[in-house]
Amino acid sequence: MTAIVNVSLKAGVLDSQGKAVHHALDSLHFSGVEDVRVGKQIVLKLTETDKEKAMVEVTKMCEEILANTVIEDYKIELI
Amino acid sequence: MKVTILQFPGTNCEYDTQHAFEELGATTEIVWHKSETIPADTKLLVVAGGFSYGDYLRSGAIAKFSPVMKAVAEYANNGGKVLGICNGFQVLTEAGLLPGALKRNDGLHFISKHHTLKVENNDNIFLEKLNKGDVVNIPIAHHDGNYFIDPDGLKELYANNQVLLTYSDEEGSVQNPNGSVDSIAGVCNKNKNVFGLMPHPERAMEAILGSDDGVKMLEGFLAS
Numbered sequence: 001m002t003a004i005v006n007v008s009l010k011a012g013v014l015d016s017q018g019k020a021v022h023h024a025l026d027s028l029h030f031s032g033v034e035d036v037r038v039g040k041q042i043v044l045k046l047t048e049t050d051k052e053k054a055m056v057e058v059t060k061m062c063e064e065i066l067a068n069t070v071i072e073d074y075k076i077e078l079i
Numbered sequence: 080m081k082v083t084i085l086q087f088p089g090t091n092c093e094y095d096t097q098h099a100f101e102e103l104g105a106t107t108e109i110v111w112h113k114s115e116t117i118p119a120d121t122k123l124l125v126v127a128g129g130f131s132y133g134d135y136l137r138s139g140a141i142a143k144f145s146p147v148m149k150a151v152a153e154y155a156n157n158g159g160k161v162l163g164i165c166n167g168f169q170v171l172t173e174a175g176l177l178p179g180a181l182k183r184n185d186g187l188h189f190i191s192k193h194h195t196l197k198v199e200n201n202d203n204i205f206l207e208k209l210n211k212g213d214v215v216n217i218p219i220a221h222h223d224g225n226y227f228i229d230p231d232g233l234k235e236l237y238a239n240n241q242v243l244l245t246y247s248d249e250e251g252s253v254q255n256p257n258g259s260v261d262s263i264a265g266v267c268n269k270n271k272n273v274f275g276l277m278p279h280p281e282r283a284m285e286a287i288l289g290s291d292d293g294v295k296m297l298e299g300f301l302a303s
Contacts, residue, residue, distance in 0.1 A: 009182070013227060016185045016258065065144070068137055068173065070180040071227050 001046045003058045004077040007067045008039030042066055051078055080105050080301055083121040085151070085167075087112040087142045092128035092164065092281065099281035099293065100125075103301055112145035123160045123300045124151060126167030128220075128279060138181060138223045139169030148174055160204065160300060161273045165221055168265070168275035177268055177275045178236065179228035184221070185258025191220040193289055194256060196264050196278060197247040200240040203271045208295040208302070214251050215244075215292035217278040219264075224277040226259035226266075233260060241266050244276060 009015045017038040025033050044061075048054040058076050067074040082100045086093045086109050097107045108118055112131075117124060131142035142148070148170075155161045155176050163171040171177040184190060198206055198213040209215065228236065236242050243265040248254040255262040257277075265276025280293030 012229075013182070014185070014258070016183055016187055016225075020187055065136070065140060068140065068180050070172075070229075071182055 001048060001051070001054050002079050003044040003046055003054060004079065005042040005044065005058065005062060005066055006039055006075045006077075007042065007062075007072050008037050008074075009071055010073050013071050054078055080122045081118060081120045082107045082123045082125060082300075083117050084109045084125045084127050085112060085147060086110065086127070087129070087131035087145060087170075089131045089133055090127050090129035090166070092166075092279065095279075096125055096127045096164070096281045099284045099297060100301075102284060103294070103298055105301055110147065112142070112147045115146045115150060117147065117150045117154060121154070121159065123162060124154055126151070126161070126163040126170050128165030128167060131166055131170060134166075134223070137169075137173070138166060139171075139173040142166075142170045143174040152176065155268075155273050158270070158272055162205070162300065163273075163275040164279055164281065165224075165277055168277055169223065171273060171275045176273050177266060178232050178241075179226055179260075179266065181221075181223050181277070182225045182227055183223055184225050184256075186256075189220075189222040190224070190256055192218065194219045194278065195247050195249050195254070196244045197251045199242045199245055202240055203243070203267055203274070204299050204302075205267065205274045205296060206243060206299060208299050212251060214247060214249060215296070216283065216290040217280055217292055217296075218282045218289070219256065219278045221257070221277050224257045224259065226263045226277070228260055228263075236263075236266060239269050241269065241271075243267055243274065244278070
């Protein structure tokens with residue numbers, strides 16, 4: 001099974017990289033962009049085949065190391 | 080007095096830190112991160128600056144799982160004095176020994192220059208040789224120095240005098256180089272035995288090299 005983890009700054013935390021990308025898009029005349037958030041994607045190949053167990057395990061990984069929950073949120077997708 | 084300095088793969092300020100403390104009369108020992116213990120006679124433990132684990136994932140995120148960090152947490156929880164400088168500050172926040180987190184500078188650039196700082200609180204051993212409101216000149220060199228803490232956490236910092244230093248101009252007015260919440264450059268824990276700051280006092284030890292304002296800061300640890 002593969003876990004795709006998306007980590008991004010929490011809604012209330014200023015994302016300066018997102019802001020810079022937004023400015024760049026503006027200057028390229030892509031005017032329809034309301035907001036930009038930049039995050040990172042971590043792809044994990046798992047030996048676990050049970051989805052529920054995998055979710056529990058990856059959630060633990062996110063809480064302990066993959067995300068810093070003081071400033072970041074994470075989303076896990078299993079495929 | 081023994082100052083123990085931690086060294087991770089990618090740490091690069093351990094020898095500057097060692098030199099600074101030895102100039103002040105301390106004995107020092109550099110301890111590799113694989114060690115599971117720290118010297119028993121340690122009076123101050125310094126997590127030195129640099130780029131532990133290449134800042135991979137997040138600054139300080141991987142270092143917090145090094146074998147030595149269990150001993151660091153135990154030492155700190157027993158009241159031992161710990162100082163994290165720059166990357167060391169990031170490691171201590173990641174490890175949960177200090178509140179808040181350090182994120183990318185608002186301007187996205189690595190900043191390396193002398194900066195003036197205002198002393199916000201001196202009821203702690205780190206800054207007791209300085210006065211509240213004093214302005215010191217200390218170099219900064221970081222990419223991820225943008226201090227963040229949520230509003231509740233910030234209230235708690237103020238309530239316990241945990242804000243140590245803020246970035247300021249030469250007169251002591253706010254001048255924020257990296258977007259830190261309330262221009263915060265350094266904080267301590269509630270018990271005032273764990274200290275962290277982004278600026279480098281160990282690089283401000285001789286006037287001929289730009290500033291010797293770091294002497295009074297590091298001396299605070301040696302007096303106690």
